[in-house]
Amino acid sequence: MLAIETKQLKKSYGSSLIVKGIDLIVEQGEIFGFLGRNGAGKSTFINMLTDISKPSFGTYALLGEEGPNDQVKKRIGVMPDYSTFYSSLTAIKHLKFLSSLSGKHVTSDRCKEVLKFVGLESDMNKKTSKYSFGMKKKLGIAQAIIHDPELIFLDEPTSGLDAESVIHIHQLIHNLNKRGKTIFMTSHNLDEVQKLCSRIAIMKEGQIVKIGSMDELRSFYQSTITVKLKHSPIPESEEMHLLQYLKAAGSNLEISNSYIMIDVENENKISQIIRAFTRCKVDVFRVEVEEASLEEIFLEE
Numbered sequence: 001m002l003a004i005e006t007k008q009l010k011k012s013y014g015s016s017l018i019v020k021g022i023d024l025i026v027e028q029g030e031i032f033g034f035l036g037r038n039g040a041g042k043s044t045f046i047n048m049l050t051d052i053s054k055p056s057f058g059t060y061a062l063l064g065e066e067g068p069n070d071q072v073k074k075r076i077g078v079m080p081d082y083s084t085f086y087s088s089l090t091a092i093k094h095l096k097f098l099s100s101l102s103g104k105h106v107t108s109d110r111c112k113e114v115l116k117f118v119g120l121e122s123d124m125n126k127k128t129s130k131y132s133f134g135m136k137k138k139l140g141i142a143q144a145i146i147h148d149p150e151l152i153f154l155d156e157p158t159s160g161l162d163a164e165s166v167i168h169i170h171q172l173i174h175n176l177n178k179r180g181k182t183i184f185m186t187s188h189n190l191d192e193v194q195k196l197c198s199r200i201a202i203m204k205e206g207q208i209v210k211i212g213s214m215d216e217l218r219s220f221y222q223s224t225i226t227v228k229l230k231h232s233p234i235p236e237s238e239e240m241h242l243l244q245y246l247k248a249a250g251s252n253l254e255i256s257n258s259y260i261m262i263d264v265e266n267e268n269k270i271s272q273i274i275r276a277f278t279r280c281k282v283d284v285f286r287v288e289v290e291e292a293s294l295e296e297i298f299l300e301e
């Protein structure tokens with residue numbers, strides 16, 4: 001069963017087509033990252049899947065059920081906009097109240113368990129008006145997972161948080177995924193998407209322009225790997241031979257006394273180069289590798 005399947009999903013406001021016909025498949029068990037510049041249409045797309053707005057055209061299915069569908073809503077979790085919190089309620093009461101509004105009965109013990117899971121154990125009896133921005137984000141995740149959903153939508157779960165809270169939320173996402181949950185998240189933080197997500201879609205002007213794992217995205221761009229290798233002196237008798245080999249193995253070769261830098265097409269070339277050094281009786285002390293980051297790929301779009 002697929003977690004998400006959309007077919008030609010479109011959304012227009014007035015005469016402006018904001019989401020321009022998206023076909024997307026997300027498998028169960030994925031952490032799927034949705035990236036795009038401000039105004040690309042990410043929230044508009046998520047809002048259709050979570051039934052906050054209706055598609056203008058096309059269809060979608062969540063967890064094998066055509067949407068919108070009240071039954072499937074019980075199996076998905078959506079991180080709310082923190083501004084919707086009831087400021088006069090404590091975190092526990094807030095969770096219980098919101099769950100009852102959406103027809104899900106949850107016990108106080110379940111609320112406590114989930115608040116502990118997100119790291120709000122010692123603040124669960126505080127009113128949400130006293131919560132910091134980061135605590136509200138954690139409470140938002142608690143709200144999304146309180147009913148143990150299979151598929152969780154997180155819209156920018158870490159934006160505006162300090163480094164420690166970001167690490168905590170990354171661990172939460174990772175732990176949820178380990179428990180078998182599918183996560184669909186939007187983010188502006190390229191580093192986090194690169195670290196967490198099994199696949200990534202880049203959205204531009206209402207369309208998905210690239211989709212795949214990090215390795216696949218890199219290969220779309222046929223990006224090279226830059227290798228910097230520190231070595232012992234090259235015996236004069238071997239210099240010519242090694243130089244010929246390196247020129248054939250990659251491009252942009254730079255040589256100094258104890259280092260070489262070279263761009264190669266794939267990882268196999270790295271081990272071949274190290275073997276060539278060894279054959280020429282040159283010791284390799286250190287190998288540093290630089291690959292295209294998601295940022296570079298993203299900026300190309």
Ligand SMILES: Nc1ncnc2c1ncn2[C@@H]1O[C@H](COP(=O)(O)OP(=O)(O)OP(=O)(O)O)[C@@H](O)[C@H]1O
Nearest residue numbers: 013014018036037038039040041042043044045188
């Ligand atoms: N209710 C609405 N009525 C009219 N236009 C809208 C509405 N909601 C969104 N838009 C427009 O749709 C476009 C996409 O907005 P959306 O919020 O989906 O982008 P986004 O990729 O989530 O951006 P961000 O990263 O800034 O959150 C924007 O130009 C926005 O102005």
